[in-house]
Structure formats: structure tokens, C-alpha cells
Amino acid sequence: MGILLVAGSVAGTVGLVSARDRTVPMYVAKEDISFGEPVDASRLEVVDVRLDGTQEHYLPAGREPAAGTRANTLIRAGELVPLRGLGLDDGTTRKPVAVELEQTLPAAVVPGSRVDVWAAARDRTANAYGRPVILLPSAEVAAVSAVDSGFGGTSGAVVELLVEDDRMADLLAAVANEARVTVVHNPAGPASTGTGS
Template sequence: MGILLVVASVAGVLTLVSFQDTTVPMYVARQDISLGQKIDASTLRTVDVRLDAVQQHYLSAEQEPAADLRANSLIREGELLPLAAIGGRDPQGRKPLSVELTEELPVAVTVGTRVDLWAAERGANSTTYGEPKRLLQSVEVSSLREIDSGFGGAAGQVVELLVTDEDLPGLLSAIANEARLTVVQNPGGAAE
């Protein structure tokens, strides 16, 4: 009789544990995914997690992601993919624009950081620059990469900024007129 009670107890505990272990496969970002970047098997990995009531807010790994899926905000490496962060359009109407820089970026500037962009217009003699003016305030960095000089050394950096249509004319004019552009980290971090 004692052996039957022990077997029944063990079977009951195993059954209870199996019912409470309700993990589901979900997608997480294999690396940082920036705004507009295509989301596919190369950018995702699968993990089993227990989400309970919030499961419907994240991309499930029970089926393949749609072929035209893109990020509409920054998704950090290792994060679950919120459904609100995928689809391909930034909810704030921002667009990524690449800016070439000749100076080093501050170490603290990474993808997702908020920065200000300053521009100094080229002077009349083409060797001097005017007083710097702030073109953009508290814009988000969506991508960073080094510019390769071809001889093994870097010749600068390209920073991709998320800008609105209102910000484009001044920024495009500065780029076209070869203004000296400088990125300054904005520790406040919130757009005004």
C-alpha cells in the first residue's frame, strides 16, 4: 500500500509540473536590428519562454516570419520581438539617413543613443569653417559603421540617424555644401 502511495504521489507531482511548465517558442533578435532592417531567419533565433497573458504581444516562433517583415524601431540583441516593433514603418514617421563623419564618435554613442548634430558651414576660402550651429536635436542613432580607407585603416564613420521630413532640408543642404558635421551625445535622450 505504501509503494502505491509513493508512486501515486510521484505521478501526481510530475503531472502537476508538466501542466505548469507552459513554455512556448518565441523569436529573439540574434543581433541588434535597426529601423527598416529586414527581419528573417538570419537575424532571429528561437528560445522557449513562459509569457502567459502577454504572449500575444510578441512574435511567436511557431510559424515562419512573413517574407516582407521589417523593424519599425530598434530591437536589441537578445530581446523578444514585440509585434509593435515590426512591420516596416516607424510610428513617428522618421526615416534613416546616413551621415559621413571624419571625426571619431564619442565612445558612449551606440545604436539607440540620442545625439545632437552640429554643422559648421565651409568658409569662402574653403579651408576654414564658420560658427557651428545645431541642425538636429535628440535624434536616434539607428546604425554605425566604419568607412574603410582601403589600406587597412578607417577613414571615418557613417552614422545613420532617424530624422523627420521637417529635419531633411537643413541636413541635406549641409551635406550638399560639405559642411563639417559633428555628433554630440545628448544624455537627456528625449526628443523635444
Template sequence: MGESIGVAARLRKPSWKDPRLLIGLLLVLGSVAGVIALVGTADRTTQVFAAREDIAIGQVVTEADLSIVKVRLDDVEAGYITVEQGLAESSVALQRMAKNQLIPRASLGVADALDRKPVAIALEEELPPQAVPGARVDVWVSMPGASSAFDAPEMLLPSAEIAAVTPGSTTLGSARTTVVMVLVTDEQMPKLLGAQANRAKVSVVWNPTGVVR
């Protein structure tokens, strides 16, 4: 008889007040909530702009120059330009951006915010392969002397950054010309423009360290 009562107690339908049932429900609910939170976190991506091609300093940037990518930025989202926020009109690149690079908010602004401006230097000499956009070069000039010779070269712009390189074409009877756009501050600008106006011989030397000497 006692054994039958024990079996019946074990087979009795559990009550909602049964601690074991409540603990089990809490464990299930906790597991489900954890999965939902994990899925929600994994899917928390943001649409942001990225450079479709290399963007040079001073270049006017429109949405045609950009592509849209979905990335997870979390706490650093405020530092990048999202598609939801949009691109401001007349945006100008304040720093160089490489192809496929996300667009930092600080990299775009107005033209008046540029502290360096690109100046074209036409060169007939061959550039080293390392002289690419973003690389640093020293710009040397040799002013015309009293005779047909030039004075000794002097460094005019130490560690100037290259904004762009445009291979030129060869015309009949002339050497091949390459145009290098270097970034020049307003303080340095008169020296370079003056040298070019006086037909100085300008040379560009790759500066592998980027150090101003």
C-alpha cells in the same frame, strides 16, 4: 447481540446515496479538474516571431530576419505578431528592435508610415563608445566660410536617434571614415541634405539625456 448488529452496520458496503461517498467523489473530481486546468494553463504557449539580429528603422523585414520562439503571452498576445498570423509582405520596421526581442505588431508597417528616415553622415572623427544604434546624438554643422575656414558650428538636429553605425575602411592617404545613420524627419531633411550638399563639416555629439535642447 446489539454489539454484533453495530459491527455489521459499520462493515456494510456503502450505498451510492451515502453523503460521505458523494462528498469524497466530489473532492477527488475537483482535485483532478484543478490539476488538468493547471497543466493546461502552464502549456498555453504561443509561437511568435523574435528578431534574429538587430533590426534598424526603415529596414525591410522578412522571415529570414526572424526566429520563432514559444512564449506565454496571455492577455497581451494581440500586441505581438504570431507565427499563425504570419508576416505581411513588404513589412518595414517602424521602430528599432534589438536582437532576440519579440516583434510588437506596432513595430512593423509600410514604408509610407515612417515618420523618420535614415540619412547617412560620413564622419572622420572618432565616435564615443556610447554612440550605438538606439542612442541619441546632437548633429552640429559648420558651413564653409568666405575663406578656407568654416563658420561657427550650429546645432542642426537635436537628439537625433542613431539607426546604424558602419565603421569605414581607411584608404591610401585618407582618414578612417565612419558612417552613422541618423533618423531625420521630413521637416528636418532639407537642412541636413543642404548642409551636406554645401560640404559643411558635420559633427555628431552623444546626447546622454536624449533631451531636445
């Protein structure tokens, strides 16, 4: 019994240390990128870093910036690339925002496609969700990636949306308040830039 307890303690300690030492591949700037300059894969490199759960704020390796992406702030050489510091040079104020979803996405939802983004506010008193309302009609998708559950399957997806500044607050508020966000493919969405009105 004593041997088993010691073995269990050692295994737990090793697991804790391994979890703390876990790193993720992220993009960093190869050189200084000034405000307004283009940001593409040629100006970035991949490094393994430990972010302790804050990686959703930065550009992960494997998710290259969308065509026409420019820096909205100074990004120093060797610094992680903040998602809030990226925008598009397309005559709009659109910026890429990553939203984690509980649902898997239809195969038709790919970069360049259009989706309607709905949100149902969480009612903590009733332990339920309210009636969904549309937040972003015909938003353009910049990137899609699956979320691995860690048990041999997927438990959802991360979709990167191009969002106008005047729509940003509503989307961020919904995410911050744990609303249930649902993305619906919109094949009739316009091909022009912008997120609709």
C-alpha cells in the same frame, strides 16, 4: 628599361580593370514589397553589385533595417532597397539617413542612443568653416559603421540617423554644401520617439 615600362603598363591596366569590376554586397528585395509593408531581413537577400560610387543611396548588406521599418514606396523583387524609400511605423515621419563623418565616434554612440548633430558651413572664400550650429538635437541613432581608410586604420564613421521630414532639408543641405558635420553623444536625450525640436 623597356621591360619595366611594359610591366608598369600591364600592372596599371590590371589595376584599372580590377577597380572597374569591384562589387559591393547590397540588399535587394526577395519579393515585391508594397507601400506600407514591413521591411526586415527576412524579406531581403544579399547580392554583389557594381554601383560606381552610388551605394550610399541604397541599403548595404550588414546594416539591417531598424525595427518597425516600412516601405515608403513600392520596391520590386530583385531591386536594390533605396534608403529614401524606408520609414518607421512609430507615429512619426522619421526616415533613416546615412551621414559620413570625418571623426570616429565615442563607444557610447550605438543604435538606440541619442546624439546632437552640429554643422559648420564651409566658407570657400576663406578656406575655413563658420561657427557650428545645431541641426538635430537629440536624434536617434539607427546604425553605426566605421569607414576603413584602406591603409590599416579607420578614417571616420557612417552614422545612420532617424530624421523627421521637417528636419530633413536642413541636414541634406548641409551635407550637399560640404558643411563639416559633427555628432555629439547626448546621454540626456529623451527615450521617446522623434528628433527633438
